[in-house]
Amino acid sequence: MANHRASITDIAKVLGLSVSTISRALADHRDVSEDTKARVxxxxxxxxYRPNHLAAALRKGRSNTLGVxxxxxxxxxxxVVVNGIETAATKAGLxxxxxxxxxxxxxxxxNLETLLNAQVDGFLVSLARTTHNLDHFAGIQELNxxxxxxxxxxxxxxxxxxxxxxxxxxxQVVRHLIEQGSRRIAHFAGPQHLxxxxxxxxxxxxxxxxxxxxxxxxxxxxxxxxEQSGVAGTRKFLQMSPLPDAIFAAVxxxxxEAMQVLKEHRIRIPxxxxxxxxxxxxxxxxxxxxxxxxxxxxxxxxxxxxQMMQExxxxxxxxxxxxxxxxxxKLKIRDSTLRHSSLLID
Amino acid sequence: MANHRASITDIAKVLGLSVSTISRALADHRDVSEDTKARVxxxxxxxxYRPNHLAAALRKGRSNTLGVxxxxxxxxxxxVVVNGIETAATKAGLxxxxxxxxxxxxxxxxNLETLLNAQVDGFLVSLARTTHNLDHFAGIQELNxxxxxxxxxxxxxxxxxxxxxxxxxxxQVVRHLIEQGSRRIAHFAGPQHLxxxxxxxxxxxxxxxxxxxxxxxxxxxxxxxxEQSGVAGTRKFLQMSPLPDAIFAAVxxxxxEAMQVLKEHRIRIPxxxxxxxxxxxxxxxxxxxxxxxxxxxxxxxxxxxxQMMQExxxxxxxxxxxxxxxxxxKLKIRDSTLRHSSLLID
DNA sequence: CTGAAAGCGCTAACAG
DNA sequence: CTGTTAGCGCTTTCAG
Numbered sequence: 198m199a200n201h202r203a204s205i206t207d208i209a210k211v212l213g214l215s216v217s218t219i220s221r222a223l224a225d226h227r228d229v230s231e232d233t234k235a236r237v238x239x240x241x242x243x244x245x246y247r248p249n250h251l252a253a254a255l256r257k258g259r260s261n262t263l264g265v266x267x268x269x270x271x272x273x274x275x276x277v278v279v280n281g282i283e284t285a286a287t288k289a290g291l292x293x294x295x296x297x298x299x300x301x302x303x304x305x306x307x308n309l310e311t312l313l314n315a316q317v318d319g320f321l322v323s324l325a326r327t328t329h330n331l332d333h334f335a336g337i338q339e340l341n342x343x344x345x346x347x348x349x350x351x352x353x354x355x356x357x358x359x360x361x362x363x364x365x366x367x368x369q370v371v372r373h374l375i376e377q378g379s380r381r382i383a384h385f386a387g388p389q390h391l392x393x394x395x396x397x398x399x400x401x402x403x404x405x406x407x408x409x410x411x412x413x414x415x416x417x418x419x420x421x422x423x424e425q426s427g428v429a430g431t432r433k434f435l436q437m438s439p440l441p442d443a444i445f446a447a448v449x450x451x452x453x454e455a456m457q458v459l460k461e462h463r464i465r466i467p468x469x470x471x472x473x474x475x476x477x478x479x480x481x482x483x484x485x486x487x488x489x490x491x492x493x494x495x496x497x498x499x500x501x502x503x504q505m506m507q508e509x510x511x512x513x514x515x516x517x518x519x520x521x522x523x524x525x526x527k528l529k530i531r532d533s534t535l536r537h538s539s540l541l542i543d
Numbered sequence: 544m545a546n547h548r549a550s551i552t553d554i555a556k557v558l559g560l561s562v563s564t565i566s567r568a569l570a571d572h573r574d575v576s577e578d579t580k581a582r583v584x585x586x587x588x589x590x591x592y593r594p595n596h597l598a599a600a601l602r603k604g605r606s607n608t609l610g611v612x613x614x615x616x617x618x619x620x621x622x623v624v625v626n627g628i629e630t631a632a633t634k635a636g637l638x639x640x641x642x643x644x645x646x647x648x649x650x651x652x653x654n655l656e657t658l659l660n661a662q663v664d665g666f667l668v669s670l671a672r673t674t675h676n677l678d679h680f681a682g683i684q685e686l687n688x689x690x691x692x693x694x695x696x697x698x699x700x701x702x703x704x705x706x707x708x709x710x711x712x713x714x715q716v717v718r719h720l721i722e723q724g725s726r727r728i729a730h731f732a733g734p735q736h737l738x739x740x741x742x743x744x745x746x747x748x749x750x751x752x753x754x755x756x757x758x759x760x761x762x763x764x765x766x767x768x769x770e771q772s773g774v775a776g777t778r779k780f781l782q783m784s785p786l787p788d789a790i791f792a793a794v795x796x797x798x799x800e801a802m803q804v805l806k807e808h809r810i811r812i813p814x815x816x817x818x819x820x821x822x823x824x825x826x827x828x829x830x831x832x833x834x835x836x837x838x839x840x841x842x843x844x845x846x847x848x849x850q851m852m853q854e855x856x857x858x859x860x861x862x863x864x865x866x867x868x869x870x871x872x873k874l875k876i877r878d879s880t881l882r883h884s885s886l887l888i889d
Numbered sequence: 890c891t892g893a894a895a896g897c898g899c900t901a902a903c904a905g
Numbered sequence: 906c907t908g909t910t911a912g913c914g915c916t917t918t919c920a921g
Contacts (some may be wrong), residue, residue, distance in 0.1 A: 201686075202914095203817075203915080204913095204914055204915085205914065205915065206912085206914075206915095214891075215891065215892045215893075216775045216892090216915080216916095216917080217891075217892060217893080217894095218890085218891055218892075218912090220914095220915065220916060220917090221890095221891090221916090221917095224916085228890060229890070230891095230892080233890085233891090245682060245685070247656070247659050247682075247912090248658070248660055248915085249601070249662060249913090249914050249915070250660045250661050250662065250914070251597050251600050251606065251661070251662050251740045251758075251913090251914080251915090252601050252897090252914035253898090253914080253916075254597050254915090255595070255597045255598050255601055255896095255897050255898065255899090255913090255915075256896080256914080256916050257897085257915085257916065257917095258897070260597065268624065270616055270622045270626070271622045271623055271624075271626055272825075273617065274693060276617045276618075276622055277617055278617045278912090279616065279618070279645070280615075282908045283642075283643060288909040292640070292657065293640075293641075294638070294639075294640055294660065295639075295641050296629075297626070297629060310593070311638065313599070314593055314594055314595070314596045315591050315596050315638065316595060316596065316597050333627075336591060336593075338589070340548060407891080430732065453829055458895085463921055468905050473807045474895060479826060480825060480826040480829045483799055483826045483829050484830070484831070485830070485831035495908085517747055543832055548898095550897095550898055550899085550900095551898070551899065552898075559906090560907075561907065561908045561909075562898090562899080562900090562908090563899095563901080563907075563908065563910095564906085564907055564908075565910080566898095566899065566901090567901095567906095567907085571898090574907080575906070575907080576906060579906080579907090593897085594898090595896090595897090595898050595899070597899090597903060598898035598899040598900090598913090599895070599899055599900075600899095600913095601897090601898085601899080601913050601914070601915090602898080602899045602900050602912080602913050603899085603900070603901095603913085604913070684903080687895080754898075794907095809894090829913060884898085
């Protein structure tokens, strides 16, 4: 007999009341007497009643669920953001469905459809590296379903988003490198159609300009930031003469690959070549030397994304004016760039 | 006009057919003529029709969704398992809802209810560290909803699960340490009510016994494996005389903390004290020296969990005989234990 | 304060 | 091959 999900109807039968009364009682509606509510709650407990979200969602036209789409969750940054999203969503009584695009725009498209079919009330999205246009978001826009991007957005697109000031983060890194005496600073740049890498490159350029250093095209290695690009790029840098005296990689993992190549060549870090990454991945604390990087406030980003989503959900107006929240990144200075050793921040 | 989710009814109206025909056509039912199917599909496309999973789930009594509950997804191991689960589930046409318990049994209980209310068809669970009994799973069992545990299960419980042979993994680590010449091997042990840490401790004990080393109680540091327990434990070990000549931590992060303490004390790794962890977290590749660890085949674990779930879902028999799949861990020998440097496996 | 009735979008007998 | 009908469990008018 227990092998059956108790429904509102079951409770109604036991108490000889109507389903609507039970429904109201469970929702703590003020039209129901306290006495009735108490009895309903008791029976609900006895029968081990569990509300059927699906039915409620179908009826109400709202699922109370957010669809989250990230490139991947292995790795530190996105899992922290997702963590922030989950925490904030739970607090707001919203559920979360998480999908990974695996950096593949086709997966992204398919996941979007899955989430759409699951009737999510809103989308929180960080783009795949291979996404070059937003065509596959047209359906969502047409249906007026709230959509908030975070971290990765398409360069030049006018969308609501929580981003970090990547340009500023990169600027701070390069300024720090210059302050530590570097003059020939190499850079690993990522695909320029995504805001994050474009802006990090821009920050690099801006800092060079502001501090009167010449821009040297050959010091920039363009790559897609996938496995091993750090190895190839570093080898290329090491063939130059004179050598660069610093390397700033727009992604931590690439910086770590560079570190390994530099070590193989017995090049001292940071004395001969200083090294910095971006994202403040967990492993930056464990390398030797520890890697200077830029923290992107993932937890906060997730929370803010949910907050913006809540506002959109609340404002019943069909259309939303794209808003943008820009978080300030935090430079994390560590041994890999610190020549005049003294103040180690962290 | 586009601002409206097209339904089967809409398609039916356009074509002058009944909803059931449309439903069947979309499901590629053989009773519908190819001609009709083609027309239905065309109109579906034109109207940008998206099936409503909620409605289908409500009607069919199946949501095609799996509930996944893990302690956390930040950190490598569980995010890899979740990755494996997602991949396998997607392949099987199942959706996935992921929840984190944050190692908190109360969260675990609440998440279970959320997933239950979301009408998931099955549960994939890895227990929180603070879970000491399975009372909160009673509701699931009663409803005969398939439940598969993975990695962390309650010691002594009779449940279906995919686990890794933690005892064997630990045994291999300790044997390796002994082969490298260690004789006083210290161990960081975790909470013993969970299979994983109990078995790792057992593997440690078994290896000592098999290779004729005495068991010394003071060489075991019991802790809850949270932040900083590695620091405190290592300090304690360093006060012993004679010093241990190896440390085997049941968790990687603890091993890394130990590494940092050892470095502060200028103790050479592995010459003076060899060091090994467990889980093969990503950062084990980046420490210096690189950390010997045990890989737990997370991806495979996730896939197997889904496969077992599918079998349970398929077999319509109400009750399931608890099954267990035990995966073989892989010892990853790296510099932190390799004294007679030669064959570096990886 | 409580009840009756309709319907969210879909599927699955059953009936032609 | 297609249509009719009922109903999954819930919420929400509208009527008492």
